[in-house]
Amino acid sequence: MDDDAYLLAQNGTGTDVNAAPEPCTHSGLKQVDAGKAAADYFYVKPGDARVPDLFGVAQYGVVYTGGTKPVR
Known part of the structure; x- marks a missing residue:
């Protein structure tokens, strides 16, 4: 698997707007570039x-945050 596909496929557990756990089936990225593409x-x-x-x-x-409070 190339690096781009690896990063795009990462999963885990995030939180929804009510701070309840929510599984994430991918990283939330639509594009990853390095080298000449970058x-x-x-x-x-x-x-x-x-x-x-x-x-x-x-x-x-997609919002990346370190907390569980809504982003306004």
Whole structure:
């Protein structure tokens, strides 16, 4: 399995809006890029120091938080 597929497929337990446990069947990411694909995403040449080694784009509606309070 390549790194992109591995990161996209991660699962676990999150919380719903009422702070009740809710299983997550995937990471919530819609895209993971590294290397040339990351450089292309940011419209710079590969090797440019401004490009992260790896980045992900969350699916619409996914919120990553360390707490259980609603995000407003």
